[in-house]
Amino acid sequence: MNDPGKEISRLAFDERGADYLLAVREEYGNAGPAFVAKGEDVGDIRTDIPYQLVTILRKIYPYMEDGKIAVVIRRCEEKALNELIKRGIIDGDRIIRIGLACSEGQIEACRCTDPVPSCVDIGSPGKGWNEDQLSKELSAMSSEERLDFWVAQFRKCNKCYACSTNCPVCVCDHCVLEECTFVAEKGIPPGMAFHLIRAYHLSDKCTECGECERSCPAHIPLLTFRKMTNRDMKDLYGYESGDTETVSPLLTTLEGDLLEEEED
Amino acid sequence: MKIDHVLTTCPYCGTGCNFYLQVVNERLIGVIPCKTDEISQGRLCIKGYNAHTFVQHPDRLKHPMIKEKGKMRKASWDEALDKIVSEIKRITSEHGNDSVAVFASAKCTTEENYLFQKLARSAIGTNNVDHCARLCHASTVAGLVYSFGSGAMTNSIPEFEDANCILVTGSNTLEAHPLIGSRILKAMENGAQVIVIDPRDTPLSRLAQFTLHQKPGSDIAWINGMIRVIIEEGLFDKEFVDGRTELFEELKQVVQQYTPEEVEKITGIEPKMLVDAARTYAKADRSMIAYAMGITQHSNGTDLVKSLANLAMVTGNVGKESTGVNPLRGQCNVQGACDAGCLPDFYPGYQKVNDTGANKKFRGAWKSNLSTKVGSTITSTMEKMESGEIKGLIIFGENVMVSDPDIAHIEKALNSLDFFALVEIFPSETSKFADVILPAACYAEKDGTFTNTDRKIRMLRKAVGPPGEAMPDWKIACELGKKFGAEGFDFSSPAEIMDEMASLAPIYGGVSHGRADTEVISWPCPTKDHPGTKVLHVDGFKMGRGKFAPVHHSPPNEEPSEEFPMVLSTGRNLFQFHTGTMTRKSPKLEQEAPEPYVEINSGDAKMLGIEDGSRVRVTSRRGSIALVAKVTERIIPGTIFIPFHYAEAAANRLTNPAYDPIAQIPELKVCAARIERS
Incomplete structure (x- = not known):
């Protein structure tokens, strides 16, 4: 890849008025997150290593009293950012987006159906993936077989919390997974409740970035799990996460008629 | 606004995962796994994700301290260092150099460990240097x-x-x-x-x-x-x-x-x-x-x-x-501490202290008279402390009052000392016994290298400054060396220390910070242009042929008896690490495994009237502790298991210090014990 750093730096600081840039940079023979202030050398920017920059942004944001922050952002991260803006966690006016179109390889790794950011600044738009093969195979199974599959997968869980720690939209102040209310068993594996609670907690936020799956030391196909949950949300409520306006059905149904009818 | 992501190495087990410490204005706020690291591949365990939380804990040691009339008081660095040097010198002049021992640390860098053994050998004049590898590998x-x-x-x-x-x-x-x-x-x-x-x-x-x-x-x-x-x-x-x-x-x-x-x-x-x-x-x-x-x-x-x-x-x-x-290997740098010669029989790079060629080589390099007498291991040092043969001790970052077998014996040994100096990051169960305590920088506060379990040289990079007046151990060792009047303790950086070690230890011959900064090198790496060695013994064994060992089974030192009918085994759990000095000050880790427990088979529990969650007492020939029972199918009948992380019910009050005659490693995995409802 020819040096995208110069272009990203120009867009962030010269064209769009950022005070800071959050991107991925090569240093010490490794690629990692870099936070650069205007005027500093941006260094050797990389766009091929999928760090979840919105998670990283969310962690440093509470410490940032002022200034505009440019973020190199993929489509899934852009959608995650929208979810955070919608919930008042991040002020959208302070974030400058530098859209990164994912490579074919990255699209394939994520079985991504929606890979092109709303504004493509870096890279060329690739074609979305039609279907996740594993989702298809699991959908064809009986519900017992499907449950067996996930039970076997979740037995490998070593409770590192990577799936929630690295998730851009895991935003509760106090994580219910760390309480004993539903996740009763201390120790490992933490049991199905751990994963199901997480699934429900994210059902109106997940943007299928795949960071949970990439960072899972047990190699659990968590992205497929997410895709299947999200498909249910779409089929049942017509809801898709990722924009700044659509209100979550988990909030709207509380005010609708359906709930009252059920009470009768 | 200063926000940095500093690539460094995890301070827990010997896997050697690299991660980024997230630093906002000198405050550590998080850990991000490094996706391009060939060991961790962008993944970590729960301890890794929480490795930033203990670093800036308010309990960190911040000033040197000296015990006076039974109480600790703040002291200046000069005063504390002078006290250590004068006390150790007094002891060696009265009782000989081998009346002092140094315990190095598998939690410190390879460069620091190189200096610890150099301090013992060259500045104090004894091969009595060892570290917790004695207890593990x-x-x-x-x-x-x-x-x-x-x-x-x-x-x-x-x-x-x-x-x-x-x-x-x-x-x-x-x-x-x-x-x-x-x-x-x-x-x-x-x-x-x-x-x-x-x-x-x-x-x-x-x-x-x-x-x-x-x-x-x-x-x-x-x-x-x-x-x-x-x-x-x-x-x-x-x-x-x-x-x-x-x-x-x-x-x-x-x-x-x-x-x-x-x-x-x-x-x-x-x-x-x-x-x-x-x-x-x-x-x-x-x-x-x-x-x-x-x-x-x-x-x-x-x-x-x-x-x-x-x-x-x-x-x-x-x-x-x-x-x-x-x-x-269980500690982040237990491999490096061994490689650096923190063993009583080896100079850096596994060159024997009683080999005249090796002795001559190190005498020349360190410009010092070096003993050819093999030193004392941790296990035998504890015995010699109790018998009065060893009277002075310097420990760099080990919590022997929780980690070593038969704590009552360790307590007696520490109390028998004339002088004991401890370099630590937190007050510990062991620090209560110290005459001088020096505050050290932890992994996030210094540069250097760890060598992980598969012999890879992993870089540590300073992310934040140490608390108060705390200093990295390598600087403390340099100051001590100079005050002892020894030559060769004038280092201005860990990189320089590694250069010296590389010049003397052929397996590290080609290792330098310049290379390790961007390359993953596994030793043996004899020369600057050598790529390092991933697989050992490919073309042959060092001594020619691999040697089979015709060995027979022999029973453990202590077998169950009528009075102590169970076999007690000890070990770790996922959430705590060793004596808990770091993990127990990490809220999320402590929350997952907050209290000491003993695992017992459900059949045994039923016979003894013990239920899951019962308060029980476990007793061995050496001591007794009270804790909670965890009744499980996951342990064989006749055996109980206690993690050794918890000082309040320290498993090592019970364990047997009987040791392997060759390696002098204690039998921490088997002793006879009794369990009863309390």
Whole structure:
């Protein structure tokens, strides 16, 4: 890849008025997150290593009293950012987006159906993936077989919390997974409740970035799990996460008629 | 606004995962795994994700302190260092240089450990320098040096993924080395057969195709039994045995009596299970052995390690990718501390102190008179402290009052000292005994290197400054060295220290910070243009042929009796680390495993009227502790297990200090105990 750093730096600081840039940079023979202030050398920017920059942004944001922050952002991260803006966690006016179109390889790794950011600044738009093969195979199974599959997968869980720690939209102040209310068993594996609670907690936020799956030391196909949950949300409520306006059905149904009818 | 992401190495187990510390205006706020790191591959365990939380804890030691009339008071660095030097000098002038000992630290960098042993040898004049490797893999070093000529992990962590069979014994890999466990899970996905042999069910054994439960302390019997099956059924690698090993006939003789039925009598393992496991291990194209404390912490630990080497050699599983004998080392830098010579019998790079050539070489380099007398190990130092033979002690970052066997004995030993100086990051159970305490910088506050379990040199980069007046250990060692009047303690950076070590230890000959900064190097790396060595013993063993060890099973030092009918074993859990100095100050880790417990088999519990959650008392010949019972199917009847992390019910009040005669590693894995409702 020819040096995208110069272009990203120009867009962030010269064209769009950022005070800071959050991107991925090569240093010490490794690629990692870099936070650069205007005027500093941006260094050797990389766009091929999928760090979840919105998670990283969310962690440093509470410490940032002022200034505009440019973020190199993929489509899934852009959608995650929208979810955070919608919930008042991040002020959208302070974030400058530098859209990164994912490579074919990255699209394939994520079985991504929606890979092109709303504004493509870096890279060329690739074609979305039609279907996740594993989702298809699991959908064809009986519900017992499907449950067996996930039970076997979740037995490998070593409770590192990577799936929630690295998730851009895991935003509760106090994580219910760390309480004993539903996740009763201390120790490992933490049991199905751990994963199901997480699934429900994210059902109106997940943007299928795949960071949970990439960072899972047990190699659990968590992205497929997410895709299947999200498909249910779409089929049942017509809801898709990722924009700044659509209100979550988990909030709207509380005010609708359906709930009252059920009470009768 | 200053926000940095600093790439450094995890301070917990020996896997050596790299991660980024997130720093906002000198405050650590998080950990981000490094996606391009070839060890961690963008993944971490729960300890790694929480490795920033203890660093800026308010309890950190911030000032040097001196004990006066039984109370600690703040002191200046000069005053505290002068006190240490004058006290140690007084003791050595009255009682000789060997009346002082230094304990180095597997939590400090290789550069710092190099200075610790140089301080002991060159500035104080004794080879009495040792560290906690004595308690974990001393028997590995001795055993594998005998069998292969080198005491380190033969292969590398990424190779686990490509093995066809992995035999894991005495290692709770998913809890104690989670990211190595992750590779084993990957191997299983790729079709590998995994055999776990352990007295307890572990998270890995629950997923493995083969789970064998042996009685604690019976391992040589099942290993010999497997070798017998392999030889009988012609599954051994004749070409390898003939071409690259010696003493095969002797081994064949010894294993003859270990028929599957005989093995069952000793170990409790069903004959069919043993035979199946032996065949699976022997028939696979590439078989790896991984082991840890369950093998090493026995009074015949060295023989046990040699038997695993026998098993690997008999099947030709040495010197190739995805094979070998792989000790999983428990501390971030226990490998580096050994490499740097913090062992009483070795200079840096495993050069013997009683070898005249090596002695001459180091005398010349350090411009000092060096003793050729092999020094005292931690275990024998504790005995000598109690008997009065050793009167002065300097400890760099070890919490012996929780980590060492038979704490009542350790307490007596510390109380017998004339003078004890401790360098630490937190007040600890051990610091109460110190006459001088020096505050040290922790891993996030300094530069340097760790050498992980597969011999890779991993960089530490300073992310934040140390609290108060705390200093990195390498600076403390330099100041002490200079005040002792020794030459060669004028270093301005860890990089310079590594240069000196590289010039003297051939296995590190080509290692420098310049290279390790951007390259992943595994030792042996003899020259600047050498790429490092991923797999050991590929073209041959150091001493020519690999040596079989014809060894017999022998019972543990202490066996169950009427008064103490249970076998007590100790170990770790996933969430805490060792004596808890760091993890117990990390809120999320402490929340997951906040209190001491003893695991007991449900059948045993029922007989004793113990329920899950009952308060119980566990007693051995050496002490007694009160804690909570965890009733489980996951431990074999007759055996109980206590994690050793908890000072308030320290498992090591009970453990047996009986040790292996060669490696002097204590038998932490087996002692006789009694459990009752309290």
